[in-house]
Every structure is written in C-alpha cells, then in structure tokens.
Amino acid sequence: MTEPLRLGIAGLGTVGGGLVRLLDAHGDRLALRTGRRIEIAAVCARDKTKDRGLGHALDGVRWHDDAVALARDAQVDVLVELIGGNGVAKDAVEAALSLGKPVVTANKALLAHDGLALARAAERAGVALNFEAAVAGGIPVVKALREGFAGNRINALFGILNGTSNYILTSMAATGASFESALAEAQALGYAEADPSFDVDGVDAAHKLSLLASLAFAAPVDFSAVYVEGIRRITALDISFAHELGFRIKILGIARATDHGLEVRVHPAMVPEGTALAHVDGVYNGVVIEGDFVDQMVFEGRGAGAGPTASAVMADIVDIALGLKLPLYGVPVDRLGQIAMASIDRRIGACYLRLSVVDRPGVIADIAAILRDEQVSIESLLQRGRAPGEAVPVVIVTHEVEEAAMRRALARMGALATVLEPPTMIRIEEIKRA
Template structure:
C-alpha cells in the first residue's frame, strides 16, 4: 500500500460530521479500493470543545480556527471545504490550490459565482477540484455528466434540486396545507432553515442548475442571467387545480440548448402526472438528462443530509486517491464557451393562469378579448362556484405561447376592475419521455 492521503477538513457541521463518521466506518474498505489509507490529519472549526458526537473519530487531528491556515499545513495533502458561503471558503480553496493541493468542495454558491476562476487555478496547479456533493446530495449526477455521458451531446437537463421546497410542495399536495403552514412544518422537522429564503426563493436550486448547465453544455454561465422564481406564491388552490387538470406542481430547474442560446431557469412548473420528476416527493431530488445517444436518463435520491452528502464527498476523495483528475466542468477552462442565456420572455410553452374575478356577466368575455388580442390561445377554462357580485376563481390553460405575449396579457388582465387580485401564472413544462 502506498503512502496515506491526508485530509484537512474545513467545517464540522452536518456534512463534515457525516464525513468523519463515514471514514471511521469504512476506512479499511476505502484503503482496499484505493490502495491508500485515507485519514483526517487536520480540521478547522469554530469551537474545538463542542460535543459533535464524534467520539474519538478525529484521533490526533490538529485543530485550526482559520481554514486558510489549515490549508497551508504541510501535513495536509487534500483540502475538503465544507464551510459554505463564499468569503472564507473561497480564501481556503484558493490557499490550497495556490499550494498545489487538490480540493473537494460541497459549496454550490462558491462555484456558481467563482467556479471558472477557481477551475483555472486548479488547472494551472495541475490538481483536481471536485464538487460532486455540491449538486443533488448523494446522487452522482456530476460524475454522470462529466464522465458517464461524455459520449453524448446533452440536449436538456431538468432537475428538482432543492429538498426543502420539494418537501413543502409535497406537504401542500398531500394535506391541503397553505405554503406558510407547510413551511412551518418543514422548519419544525429541520428540513428548512429559520431563514428559508435561499431554498424557497429558488436561489439554492439556481446555484446547482448553473453548475449542471456548465457541465452539460461546456459553457460559462453568468449566474445573474439565470431566471429565478421561488414557491412563495404557490397556493393550496393552485395545487388543487393542478391535480384536477392532471398535473403536479414542482420547483424545477431547466437547462436546454436551443438555436437561440441556452434556456436556463428555475421556477415552479406544472408537470403531467406520471411524467419524469412528477413522483419525486418529500426531501428527495431528481434529475432528468436528455442526450443524443442515451435518450433519457433519470437520477433520483436524497439531495441533502449528513449521510448522502458525505457519500458524495468521499466519492470525490476516492477519485483523487486513485489519481483521477478531470477539468471542473468536463473541458479545460479555455474551451468553455461564453453562453448566451435566453431571457425568460423568449420561452415558448403552455401556461396555467388563475384569476380571482367578480362573478358577473361579461367578465370572461373581457378576459378572452385580451387573450385574443395578444395571440394567446385557450386550451381549457375552469370556473368553480357561483357567487353573483363576489369573487370566484377562474383557471385558464393556454396552448403554447411566447412568454412575452403572456406577460402583456397578464398585465392587461390584472388592470381590469373585475379582476380582484394579481393573476397567478405557472408554466406548464413538457419533460419528454425517452
């Protein structure tokens, strides 16, 4: 057996603790697989006296308050960054790469904003920068795109990439709860943070989608160009209507290659019951990939948590132990093409539109006239209840329409005196089968 691989682990939270436990449980198995003993020789965390339930698993590992200082330790061969955020994490990763040390990170925000620059540093140093755990937890989708599907031209990637939002939408669908009540339940169970904004506003999913899009299309993705919407405006009423129409509502990240550029966006969508991703519930993640030779591939599993994410971190460590080194995004940085990300207004697709209108003659005719003027064709219309002079919900499903036209129509409809609140629009996404 060759020399050991000495790890410096920055961050001993949920994932860091999971990695320590995994290594303690499977050190012998990992040594057989890699021909090297993998051991933690240094850690960086705020409070070394805190009881993390790790027992003696860290052995004689040196403790550092400063992750950058830990990265410079000459007895550390590989730095594992599990801090999160951008400032300290970026400094630690740069410190490791500048010293010719490979890095494994689970930090999607860091890579979504600084991935190209860090990839260039890693290439210059001739070391690996791996990030399997940054996207979809324990699902090996990064390895699948970068290696397993390398012989394909990727046409589209669709993903449920945030377990918190998926849990909330699943809870609303199963119990009829409001968004607020489902969020409170998710927080009580530990699935949502006290400040859930990154999750429920779609930012976390967008970070992950930007990385998948870079991998899938060999492109530099400007994160600021990614269209992002969260799930705060999805109501129990929308979920009930979706079920009646044969749909499920999910927060989905979409990355497609089109003749006009890349279509990269995160927002709630309606997908048909029985279609890919419709059955991915609770805290699970799911990713669908379309390639020109494999047709459709489906990946599903736990997208977060100590065990699944630590498993993905260890997969990256094992690659490095075996001497595997691939470019961060599958191709060298100089080969990444600047991506033209299409504005969401260029989207062509069907839409669900829910209105609250005064129940009186002529209202539907006024709405239909606006849709006609904007070249929006109606596939179906539902009105439930009868309340003369009061508000009733009206649901319209459109045929495929350009989103710019839909936006104009919504603005005009929302200005009608008979429309009592801002219209709700949810896009209907056709995730094709193989």
C-alpha cells in the first residue's frame, strides 16, 4: 500500500463533522478501494474547545487558526474546503493550488463567481479542483455530467436544487399554511437559516445552476446574467389553484439551449402532476438531464445534510486518491466555448396568472382586452364565487406566449383601478412525464 493521503479540513461544521465521522466509520473500506489510507492530518475551525461529538476521531490532529495556514501546511496533501463564502475560503483554495495541492470544495458561491479563475489555477498547477458536494448534496450529478454523459450533447438540465425552498412549498401544499408559517416551521426544524434570503430568494439554487450549466454546455456562465426569482410571493391560494389545474408548484433551476442562446433561470414553476419532479418533496433535490443519446435521466436524493454532503466530498477525495483528474468544467479552460445568454424576455411558454379584482361587470372584459392587445391567448379562466363590489381572485392560464409580451400585459393589468394588488405570474413548464 502506498503512502497515505493526508487531508486538511477547513471547517468542522455540519459537513466537516460528517466527513470526519464517515472517514472514521469507513477508513478500512476506503483503503481497500483506493490502495492507500486516507487520513486527517490537520483541521481548521473557529473554536477548538467546542464539543462536536466526534469522540477521539481528531486525537493527534494538528489545529490551525486560519484556513490559509492549513492550506500551506507541509503535511497536508489535499485541502478540503468546507467554510463557504468568497473570503478566507477563496484565499485558502488559491494558496493550496499555488502550492500544487488538489482541492475538494463544497462551496458553490465561490465557484459560481470565481470558478473560471480557479479552474485556470488548478490547470496551471496540474491538480484537481473537485466540487461534487457543491450541488445537490449526495446526488452524483457533477460526476454524471463530467463522465457519464460525456458521449452526449446536453440539450437541457433542470431541477429542484434547494431543499429549504422545496420543504417550504411542500409544507404549504400539505397543510395549506402561508409562506410565513411554513418558513417559520423550516427554521424551527433547522432546514432554514435565521436569514433565509439565499434560499427563499433563489440565490443558492442559482449558484448551483450556473455551475451545472457551465459543465453541461462546456461554456462559462456569467452569474450576473442568470435570471433569479424566489418564492416569497407564492400563496396557499396559488398552491390550491395549481392542484385544481393539475400542477405542483416547485422552484426550478432551468438551463436550456434555445435559438436565442442559453436560458439559465431560477424561478417558481407550475410542474405537471404526472412528472417525476412534481413528487420530489421535502428537503429532497431532483435533477433531470436531457441528452441527445440518453434522452432523459432523473436523479433524486437528499440535497443537503451531514451524511449526503460528506458522501459527495469523500467521492471527490477518492478520485484524488486514485489519481483521477478532470478539468473543473469537463474540458480545459482554453477549450471552453462561448455561448450567448438568452434574456428571460425571450422565453416562450404558458403562464398562470392570478389577479385580485373588484367583482363588477366589465372587469374581465378589460383584462381580456389587454391580453388580446398583447397577443396573449387564454386557455382557461377560473373565478370562484361572487362578491359584488368586493375582491375576488381570478385565475387565467395562457397558451404559449413570449415573456416580454406577458410582462407588458401584467404591467397594464396592474394599472387598472379594478385590480387591487400586483398580479401574480407563475411560469408553466412543460416537462416530459415520467
């Protein structure tokens, strides 16, 4: 058996602790698989005295005060960066790569913003920069795209990439709760942070989607060009109407090649009940990949948590132990293509509209006239009950329409005196059925 592979783990939070436990439980199995021991040489965490419930697993392991010092430790062969963010984490990754050390990271924000520069640094150093754990927890979607789908042209990928938002929408659908109540429940259970903005506003999913899209289409995705919309405006009423119409509301990340360029967008969507993604619930993630030779493949599993994410981290470490090394985006940086980003205004698809209107004659005629003027065709219209002179909800499902026209219509409808609040629009995504 060759020399052990010595890890330096930066960050001993949920994932870092999970990785220590995994290695403690399966060290012998991993040695058999790789032909060498995988050991923890050093760690870095904010509080050395904190009881992390790791028993004696870190006995004899060196502690560093900061992640950069850990990366520079001569006894560390691989930096495992589990801190997150773009500050000290970036400094530590850059330090490790500059010394020719491979890096394993779960940091989607870092790679979404600085992945291209770090990929170049890794290639110059001739080492791996692996990030399976940065997307979809324990689901091996990065490995699938880089290796399993290498013989395919990817036409589209889409999925549920944030477990917190998916849990909230699932809870709202199951109980009829408001967004605020479901969010409070998710926070009480530890599924949502005290500040849940990155999750419920779609930013976390957008970070992950930009990485997957760059990998799938072999072209760097400018994160600032990704369309991002969260779930704060989704109501129990929308979820009820969705069910009546045969849909489930999910927040999706979608990357699709079109005649206008590459669509990369995150937003709530109406998903047909008969599709696999409609039944990915709770904190689970689901990813669908469409290739020209494999057609459609569906991946589902836990998108976060100590065990699933540590499993993904270890998969990357095992690749390094075996001497496997692939470019960050599947091809070297100098072979990456350039692809135009399609504006959300060019999206073509059906839409769900919900308006709160004054119940009086002529209101529906005014709304229909605006839709007619903007060339928006109505597939169906729902209005429940009568309340003359008072507010009632009206739901309209459109045929396929260009987004720009739909937005113009929404602005005009919102300006009507009889429309009492900004209209809600949720895009309907026509996904192949399972």
